[in-house]
Structure formats: structure tokens, C-alpha cells
Amino acid sequence: MSQESAAEFPETSFEKAEIGSARPDMEPASGMPGLGPARQVNLRELVYDQLKDAFMVGYFAPGDYLNLRELADRFETSITPVREAVRRLVAEGALIDAPGRALRVPPLRRAHLIDLRQARIGIESMITEMAVARATPHDLDALGSILDGAVSKNPKTPIDELTSNRKFHFSLYGIGGSPTLFRFVESLWLQYGPFLNLIHYTIDPDIRGSHKDHRRIIAAARDGDALAAKQALVADISRSFDILDAYTQDSAD
Amino acid sequence: MSQESAAEFPETSFEKAEIGSARPDMEPASGMPGLGPARQVNLRELVYDQLKDAFMVGYFAPGDYLNLRELADRFETSITPVREAVRRLVAEGALIDAPGRALRVPPLRRAHLIDLRQARIGIESMITEMAVARATPHDLDALGSILDGAVSKNPKTPIDELTSNRKFHFSLYGIGGSPTLFRFVESLWLQYGPFLNLIHYTIDPDIRGSHKDHRRIIAAARDGDALAAKQALVADISRSFDILDAYTQDSAD
């Protein structure tokens, strides 16, 4: 963690849990069908979830180094759960094994950005098409109310924006009904997260356009127009990456 | 490991290493250009690679339970590296956390099969299209020689077939040049592997058709005909899954 932007981890755990529940479960709930999942939380998952949130809101910057003992101190656990959480992040591409056994957030590279963008467009288009095909009117109402809630919320911090943006997208993707693709999208967002750090929470100007795209997606879904929905989605994703264009002159590691 | 099909792990490590090297690296080689990367191999990766191979050739069956201590004994390590390797497999969807802290190969479910199939078709089509756009004549010659080598090899065990099939596909996908999508495909194949166990290495009759599809992909790539390449690919993937149709009456867990 060479260049952290904040002294503390963002406190988005509760939001995250809510988003996580949108994940389409392939397996039936392990507990009683009606009751909540009541999943037993172990330290490993606790640490992972917090790190995941940290990544998604751009807490870490590309190129940052992570330190197991430091993280363990921060989470007040031993390094064992941290190690396992970190290993999972490596598997998901959010971290890489750097030379010298070091753990590093992948540094900014133009090729990486291009790769991520095309993967996001391809996979999220697929899942959006599936969502349009499967969405019930009730689903779309729920999606709309996420947007409504986002605009009504008054103290709109940039993290609030990020969170509600994430909530919209993942709710949409949950409707798609593909746990496999859903997982891949999570991995993509995890990899994209650190780039948010570069723009230091100064994305407000573009949020409006994002909201418009989201509305267009819902409207297209109501018409069953998958193509229009995908076009709006691609516009939304492209905007996210275009903001980064100014930073894309491959910074020296 | 409730119902294992063999007493020992398949010895495909060397094949695997070769395939693994096809992964398109985003980072430049860390060492001297001419010299080998000399990457230090740790136990965690050793165990992971072997487990990965075991999954890919159908050593484990859907629904099997894994046991950390048993695996540690088998690999002659402590449970720590095994644990980390297993955790990675969980992250990749090859294993799931089952009730009671158990580790389980996902049981066969029709919905899962359908999901995997559409994800494979979608993502591998994308990457194939990219490969067709980027492939050099030399690349295509190399691909062709993989097929030639596969047919010439005389003692053709089913595992040989699987290995060369895998080699062809991943070489093709490596040409695509997308590390992100490449990783997703690996995850998909990892999830598909256990289904191979169900058909107990009796896939010979269909291998011929597979070879024909592979030839068609190469030919289409030579013509720059991405659509034709994708059609052949989809036919190939569909065949893989069609073989499983007979087993798809959702076995009781």
C-alpha cells in the first residue's frame, strides 16, 4: 500500500452484503427456503468482503503493494485469513504476484485497460441480453427504484454514486440468471476498481450521463429490445473508460 | 473424494505446463529476455497445477467431496498449500463450499450444465473471433501441427485425446491475446471437467467430429472468416455437451 488515498477502509460492508444477495444462486439456499441464507461467516470471508469493497470503490491504486501482516493488523486477525482472502483476489485478477513474492495491484497499462474494456463490453452485453429476455415487470420496477433511490439520496458522496451504480448493474446482471457470467463480471469490476482511484472520486460530472443510460436500459428492457439495451450499456461502459483516457499514457510502474 | 475413479492422480503435469505457457502475458517477462523466467515454484502452485489437471481430465466426479488432510497426505505437504490451492479452485468455481464446511465438486444439475454451455459458447466465440483477427500464418501452422501430432500419436488413450483437445483450444485462445478472457475460459473448463468423469473416458466415437471442427476453425481463420470459425467452434462445444445429455436427468445429489 504505497500510496493510499485514505486512512481507513471505506465502510460499505452493509451495501455490499445487499448487493451480494443479488447473486443468482445455482444451488438452492442451504438453509430453510424461506429464511435468509444465514450463512456462517468466517474470518476469511469477512476479510475478503472488505477487501473486495475496498477494491470496488477504488481504495487501492494501480501499482500499490499489499502487505499481509499490515492487513492482518488492520483486520485484527492473524495472517491466515488474510492470506486466503488475498489468494482469492489473485485468482480473480484483482491482485498479481509481483517479483520477489510481493503482492501488487496490477499497474496501469494501456493494454490491460483495453482488454478489460472489451471483456466488460462482451460479457456484460451477453448478460444484459439474458436479463432483458428474463426480466419481469416487477424486476424492472425494482431496477427503477434503485435509480430513484440513488437520485433522491441527499448527501451524495462519490462513494454513494459508485455504490448505487454498482447496485444497479449487479441487480440487472442478477436478473440474467447466469451464476457463471455473474462471477466473471464481479471479477471484471474488481479489476477495474483500482482505476477509479486515479480519478480520485472526481467523476460527478459524468454521473448524469450514466443515469440516462441506466434509464434507457430499463426502457429498452420493457420493450423487450435487447439490442437497444445493449447499446445503452455499451455507452455506459465506454464512458467509464473514456474518463481514464487522460491517464492512459502508461505511467511508469 | 467419495467415488474416485482411479487410485492415483493422472500424470499430466508436463503437458499442462506447456499449455499454461500459452497464456498471453500482460506483463513483460521479468527476467532476462533470452533466459528462462526461472520462476520460483512454490508448493501452493504445484498442488494447484496438479489439482487443475485432475479436474480437467475428469478425475473428480460431480458431487465428490474433498478432504484437506487426505490431499495433503497425497501431495506429501502440510495442509497449508493444499488449502490455498483449494481456495483458488473455489474462487474459480471448480469447487464449492458445501454445508458443514465441506468441500465439494458441484453436483450435476441441468441448470448448471446449461449455464456453462452458454457461457462457454459466448466467451469462447468472442475469443475465437479475436484470434481469427490476430492470427498470423505461422500461428495457424502451429495450430495445425497440434492436430497433426494428435492424430499421429499412436497409443491414443482417452486422456491423450483430452489433452490434445485442450492444447488445441487453449493455443487458439492464446492467440486471441486477451488474458482476461483466457482466464475465464480456464475457469469454464475447470468447471466442465468433472462432467467428463461421468462418461468414464468413453468419448472416442465423437473425437472424429471434433477433429473435423478443429480443421474447419483453422481453415476459416486462414480465410479471415470469423463467422465460420465461430460456427465450427459452437458445433464443437455443443458436441461436448450433447454427450452429456443422457446423464442430465438431475441425479439425486
Place this chain on the structure above:
DNA sequence: TTCGTGTAAGATATCACAAATAACATATCA
């Protein structure tokens, strides 16, 4: 049936080790 108890297995903490890096000191050359 119900409650308790034993056992098995994963989860966590801790210890020991090795590799890598940095800091410092010493040597060599211009």
C-alpha cells in the same frame, strides 16, 4: 425422540524458515 458426547474436519493462530530487499561498509577505479 431428545439430549449428550465423541470424533472428524475445517478454521485460525503461531512458529520457523527462506528469499528478497535495503542499508551499510569496504574495495576499486578514474
Place this chain on the structure above:
DNA sequence: TGATATGTTATTTGTGATATCTTACACGAA
């Protein structure tokens, strides 16, 4: 004499092994 190179030591940090803890499940007695 000053600057660069090289060797040595100390510290950091990930890795692997082991001990301990907790939980889930099975079995048996009341």
C-alpha cells in the same frame, strides 16, 4: 579524492508446518 561497484548484514515478508480451536455430524443412552 570522489564516485561507482561489490560484498556483507539486518530487516522485512511471504511460505510452509504445526498446534489449537470450533463446529458439524453420528452414535448411543435416557
